[in-house]
Amino acid sequence: MKQAIKIGLIGGVVEILLALIGMIEAFSQRYIIIDIISMGHTLIFLVALLMTSLSAKRTPHGNPLRAMINALTSGLIIGGFLAVLVVMGSLVNLRKVFINASPLLYQWLTFNQGIKAGIPLLLTGGALCGFLAGLLFLSSKLFRRVLIISLGSVVGAGVLQDLLRPTFALWGPLSVMNEWLFSANGLTLYGAIGLFVLIAALSYVWAKKGNVIRANLNGLSPSNQRVLRITTFLTLIMILLVLPQILGLFLSEVLTIVGLYVLLGLGLNIVVGFAGLLDLGYVAFFAIGAYSIAVLTSPELGFFNLSFWGALPFAIFIGVLSGFLLGIPVLKMRGDYLAIATLGFGEIIRILVLSDVLRPWLGGAQGIGKIPKAHIAGIEMATPQQIYYLILAGCLLVGFISWRLRDSRLGRAWMAVREDEDVAQAMGINLISTKLLAFATGAAFSALSGAIFASKLGSVYPHSFNVMISINIICLVIVGGMGSIPGVLVGAFALVGLPELLREFAEYRLLVYGAALVAMMLLRPEGLWPEPLQRRELHEGESSDAKPNH
Amino acid sequence: MSLLEIENVHTYYGQIHTLKGVSLTVDQGEIVTLIGANGAGKSTLLKTTSGLLRPREGSIRLEGKDLTHDPPHEIAAKGLVQVPEGRRVFGRLTVTENLEMGAFAISDQKLIKENLDRVFQLFPRLKERHKQVAGTLSGGEQQMLATGRALMANPRILLMDEPSMGLAPILVDGIFEIIRKLHTDGTTILLVEQNARMALQVAGRGYVLQSGVVVLSDSAQNLRQNEMVRNAYLGET
Numbered sequence: 001m002k003q004a005i006k007i008g009l010i011g012g013v014v015e016i017l018l019a020l021i022g023m024i025e026a027f028s029q030r031y032i033i034i035d036i037i038s039m040g041h042t043l044i045f046l047v048a049l050l051m052t053s054l055s056a057k058r059t060p061h062g063n064p065l066r067a068m069i070n071a072l073t074s075g076l077i078i079g080g081f082l083a084v085l086v087v088m089g090s091l092v093n094l095r096k097v098f099i100n101a102s103p104l105l106y107q108w109l110t111f112n113q114g115i116k117a118g119i120p121l122l123l124t125g126g127a128l129c130g131f132l133a134g135l136l137f138l139s140s141k142l143f144r145r146v147l148i149i150s151l152g153s154v155v156g157a158g159v160l161q162d163l164l165r166p167t168f169a170l171w172g173p174l175s176v177m178n179e180w181l182f183s184a185n186g187l188t189l190y191g192a193i194g195l196f197v198l199i200a201a202l203s204y205v206w207a208k209k210g211n212v213i214r215a216n217l218n219g220l221s222p223s224n225q226r227v228l229r230i231t232t233f234l235t236l237i238m239i240l241l242v243l244p245q246i247l248g249l250f251l252s253e254v255l256t257i258v259g260l261y262v263l264l265g266l267g268l269n270i271v272v273g274f275a276g277l278l279d280l281g282y283v284a285f286f287a288i289g290a291y292s293i294a295v296l297t298s299p300e301l302g303f304f305n306l307s308f309w310g311a312l313p314f315a316i317f318i319g320v321l322s323g324f325l326l327g328i329p330v331l332k333m334r335g336d337y338l339a340i341a342t343l344g345f346g347e348i349i350r351i352l353v354l355s356d357v358l359r360p361w362l363g364g365a366q367g368i369g370k371i372p373k374a375h376i377a378g379i380e381m382a383t384p385q386q387i388y389y390l391i392l393a394g395c396l397l398v399g400f401i402s403w404r405l406r407d408s409r410l411g412r413a414w415m416a417v418r419e420d421e422d423v424a425q426a427m428g429i430n431l432i433s434t435k436l437l438a439f440a441t442g443a444a445f446s447a448l449s450g451a452i453f454a455s456k457l458g459s460v461y462p463h464s465f466n467v468m469i470s471i472n473i474i475c476l477v478i479v480g481g482m483g484s485i486p487g488v489l490v491g492a493f494a495l496v497g498l499p500e501l502l503r504e505f506a507e508y509r510l511l512v513y514g515a516a517l518v519a520m521m522l523l524r525p526e527g528l529w530p531e532p533l534q535r536r537e538l539h540e541g542e543s544s545d546a547k548p549n550h
Numbered sequence: 551m552s553l554l555e556i557e558n559v560h561t562y563y564g565q566i567h568t569l570k571g572v573s574l575t576v577d578q579g580e581i582v583t584l585i586g587a588n589g590a591g592k593s594t595l596l597k598t599t600s601g602l603l604r605p606r607e608g609s610i611r612l613e614g615k616d617l618t619h620d621p622p623h624e625i626a627a628k629g630l631v632q633v634p635e636g637r638r639v640f641g642r643l644t645v646t647e648n649l650e651m652g653a654f655a656i657s658d659q660k661l662i663k664e665n666l667d668r669v670f671q672l673f674p675r676l677k678e679r680h681k682q683v684a685g686t687l688s689g690g691e692q693q694m695l696a697t698g699r700a701l702m703a704n705p706r707i708l709l710m711d712e713p714s715m716g717l718a719p720i721l722v723d724g725i726f727e728i729i730r731k732l733h734t735d736g737t738t739i740l741l742v743e744q745n746a747r748m749a750l751q752v753a754g755r756g757y758v759l760q761s762g763v764v765v766l767s768d769s770a771q772n773l774r775q776n777e778m779v780r781n782a783y784l785g786e787t
């Protein structure tokens with residue numbers, strides 16, 4: 001009970017915070033289901049649902065009645081908090097302190113019903129959330145899964161409407177669905193219900209029959225399996241190849257940004273995820289790659305006037321070299337000391353390119369412009385749709401290298417060094433070369449990303465390379481799952497792609513990052529798509545009392 | 551010529567003079583024990599020998615070849631392998647993965663397989679749990695794993711740092727049983743122990759280290775009779 005009250009209080013405070021910083025209002029202009037449920041409402045609802053299910057889950061001994069009561073209690077408290085906010089807001093002018101506490105906010109919170117009707121509505125809403133969470137907790141696992149997946153799909157379809165609509169529009173049969181599913185702003189009511197039922201049915205069938213299907217697939221003869229794998233692979237490649245044509249200019253632009261971060265993430269994943277070296281100055285190599293291309297190609301400086309492809313090997317080589325150079329002084333450092341030292345390195349590079357002394361060579365604060373585009377087969381890669389292919393090729397290449405490295409001898413050495421440096425050495429692993437190779441490989445990937453970035457933008461400026469980039473990359477690696485290659489992809493889409501799609505986010509980006517990281521650490525510390533090793537540690541340990549004996 | 555010769559080794563932690571001229575030899579096929587109180591410098595000596603610490607003075611030779619200035623991974627590759635204090639298994643890897651990691655310096659897959667079979671034969675318990683994550687093993691099992699991991703490298707000499715530390719008495723017996731078995735298999739061992747009673751039973755010779763100085767060295771049998779050892783390390787009066 002105490003726990004339930006505590007969780008309710010936390011939930012209430014979170015909701016009020018979201019309301020007062022204006023996030024709910026910002027999202028209330030966008031609808032999941034047109035004119036019925038806005039993203040703001042969804043946000044409130046999701047937070048309440050999350051907290052109340054937490055409350056049900058934390059019930060001691062899993063007593064069903066107690067779990068339900070706890071969830072209801074937490075839900076009521078959350079609803080109560082919001083009600084108090086509305087009442088307070090109507091009595092005192094909170095706007096003096098909280099500029100976002102506008103009348104509009106209260107309207108949204110009370111579903112336009114005014115205060116009198118709004119307060120019981122909020123309380124009922126909170127209790128309803130609690131009830132739903134309790135029900136979910138008590139219901140069978142199958143039901144829970146089906147419900148969560150289908151609800152998630154509806155919310156997902158609403159959030160990603162800008163992405164889905166143009167995609168559907170391209171193909172006849174699907175474009176019919178567009179009409180039915182989407183309105184100008186959010187899903188239609190029928191569309192949402194239909195989608196919900198459809199996904200629920202599909203996931204129910206999959207849950208029931210999935211094993212059979214999987215068994216059938218596994219039962220296929222090896223040659224058939226091979227055919228199947230190759231077909232899947234080819235289909236995937238086909239989709240990746242036509243994607244920019246489907247998505248159009250804006251979404252392709254988003255994809256290229258995500259792609260650049262995937263490249264960066266894959267590089268940092270080697271340094272932090274594989275070798276366990278916390279590098280906070282990773283943006284330095286991105287900058288080095290970009291500036292190398294700029295200096296080598298830009299006619300504005302006129303030193304070399306190389307083409308993009310002529311300059312790229314040098315850019316990557318310079319990246320690798322600087323990876324080694326950074327690696328040498330920090331070889332003996334571990335953990336937090338390493339983090340601080342690398343953080344400094346990142347800043348040094350930024351300040352160097354900003355400096356007036358180096359201006360004739362590096363352009364100073366004005367940066368370097370007129371960087372030529374890359375050409376492939378005589379075609380200039382100028383629009384986002386074209387640059388997409390360049391980045392896709394880079395991602396595929398780097399992903400493949402990462403994957404091969406992970407299973408290689410070097411990959412095992414990285415793993416040993418990450419787990420225990422001293423023991424790794426006692427096993428015959430050369431600590432120095434292992435660490436330096438991690439820094440150098442990571443730097444190479446980052447420099448590649450920087451090179452493409454420079455040619456994409458056509459110019460480089462010092463302020464593009466601030467410490468926030470490093471932080472973003474670290475966040476996406478952590479959220480995706482340290483050491484996991486698909487995790488980098490998932491992390492990049494979640495932390496870079498999604499905020500680009502939901503421009504309302506922009507203002508709250510850092511807040512969302514912070515919240516996402518905290519939530520990840522609490523709920524899913526192994527990441528969204530964890531590497532098997534991490535999952536093993538965090539979940540097998542639960543079944544046994546023995547703790548790692550370090 | 552002894553297999554391992556440590557001669558007049560001085561090791562410092564910064565300004566602190568921890569090993570003050572330690573000399574010690576281990577012959578082929580022998581178990582030699584180094585006993586001493588907590589803080590005497592036993593672990594420091596093992597770390598110096600395996601290259602994790604650098605002596606300021608003195609020399610270390612394996613089969614007559616000087617390795618005082620070799621980096622740790624080369625020393626390990628030459629066959630001087632340490633089972634570290636506190637076991638330090640790779641907690642997130644499985645038993646088999648830990649053992650394979652021990653054979654990192656070996657590239658011959660057949661030899662690795664042979665070693666794995668040998669370790670599993672020596673520790674049937676590890677074989678039973680070969681898929682288990684090492685961090686969830688009991689203390690005794692982790693000690694077996696740390697020892698097995700070191701054996702995977704085909705060591706010329708094994709340096710064991712307090713293998714019995716923190717184990718229940720019944721497990722301690724098991725560990726010493728294994729040490730005896732390794733000895734009959736012909737493995738050369740330098741055994742560091744605080745449990746002097748057990749150590750002097752399995753070892754042929756012993757050294758007593760006090761504050762970084764070897765104060766006694768003799769056959770294990772004589773050390774067991776020695777007045778000072780009996781008082782200070784065997785708890786007899």
Ligand SMILES: Nc1ncnc2c1ncn2[C@@H]1O[C@H](COP(=O)(O)OP(=O)(O)O)[C@@H](O)[C@H]1O
Nearest residue numbers: 563566568586587588589590591592593594595
């Ligand atoms: N990393 C270190 N830095 C400074 N002093 C150390 C360090 N490690 C050990 N010492 C000191 O060196 C002495 C010997 O330690 P150690 O070799 O671990 O002893 P033993 O293994 O015999 O218990 C102790 O006084 C200890 O405090």
Ligand SMILES: [Mg+2]
Nearest residue numbers: 592593635712
């Ligand atoms: Mg010790």
